[in-house]
Amino acid sequence: MKIAFLIDAFPVLSETFILNQITGLIDRGHEVDIFARNHRDSLEMHPDVRKYRLDGICTYLSHPPKNRSTCITAYLYLLFRLTIRHVGIFHLLAEMLRTRNMKELFGLTYTLAPILGKSYDIIQCHYAKNGLSGIHLKKLGCNAKIVTMFHGHDIRAGLDDNDIPYRDLWRYGDCFLAISEYTRDKIIGFGADPTSIVYLPVGIDTSCFPLRSDSRPSENNTDGIRLISVARLVPDKGLSYALSAIRRVLEKLPGVEIEYRIIGDGPLQESLLNQVHELELENIVTFVGGKAQPSVRKELEASDIFLLPSTAEVLPVSLMEAQSIGLPVIASDVGAVREIVVDGRSGYLVPQGDPQHIADHLIKLISQRKNWKEMGRTGSAHIAAHFDIKHLTQRLEHIYTGLSTNISPASLNEQSK
Known part of the structure; x- marks a missing residue:
């Protein structure tokens, strides 16, 4: 085809x-x-x-030319092309008469012209x-x-x-x-x-995000916790709630070492950096920037828990990638996220916009290191079965x-x- x-x-x-x-x-x-x-x-x-x-x-x-005379010439040529091909000319004229929006209709037709010839x-x-x-x-x-x-x-x-x-x-x-x-x-x-x-x-291509085979983390692992989010730095991703939650975890568990890496870029970077400074998280949070798939995979493989604190989602691919690789997850219960997360078995769903619930479940996961590997297997199998x-x-x-x-x-x- x-x-x-x-x-x-x-x-x-x-x-x-x-x-x-x-x-x-x-x-x-x-x-x-x-x-x-x-x-x-x-x-x-x-x-x-x-x-x-x-x-x-x-x-x-291409967008229509901005110069008026050039634009008129382009529209006349486009009209000529449509006429000799007997393609849609009567529809275009009828729509112009009906809507009286000649500029918008010609502009759209001009943009789509390369497709019309195929x-x-x-x-x-x-x-x-x-x-x-x-x-x-x-x-x-x-x-x-x-x-x-x-x-x-x-x-x-x-x-x-x-x-x-x-x-x-x-x-x-x-x-x-x-x-x-x-x-x-x-x-x-x-x-x-x-x-x-x-x-x-x-x-996702599950072969690019295979279940990691190492034994980390284990029940006796006392190393620090590496958290990760892969998300655009935009309001819908709710990253400010994750930052607030991490501050609460540190206050509750002052002896725990936490590192939080955020993969992605976007317009909220300055605002989020300011929040990091206000919460005194400069030594904990790293904004890595946008990364291609191989770099994202390496970051996930080196992490322990995936966070997606979004306020609006439908079916986030980043959550599939994290679970495919074997990370337990904490994600907001929005959109169709519960179609990806096996709540209580591969991770936890939390109410949107609620840093306290995120913090509570982070503390819960930190105390359940021995369950991480089984949660990772469950999540990986679920993604392979439904989203390969x-x-x-x-x-x-x-x-x-x-x-x-x-x-x-x-x-x-x-x-x-």
């Missing part, structure tokens, strides 16, 4: 779930192209970007915004099946704004992929037809094949259970 991925930016270190789908489909013999709205520069790059030479199959979509079986859109762009392509004459996968950003946006214009997405989209039951319930609440939704979680990307890619391929032969999403959802 010929498959196009329509995404926001490429490459993005924190979006390994998209990268895993792309490389998995390539491994299975499919022809894949990537269309990204923005290029994301990074000091580190996921090794698969180079291994699969993904830069060579990625097209960066033929695909599937256009996989990550995030609702790109799903709406896929619908615009369909109205312009694109014959591909439009598949949209919803993520946490889409759910939060829908909950914050009841007027988000998803109506065309529900009406013209061919299939919607829900990464969790939580996601499915929410997009139904936003107006999606339940029969158009297929459950397909994101996952190789199995999930097979399911994604099955969904695409079914859609291309006009099997309904409802039937595909039943077959995937």
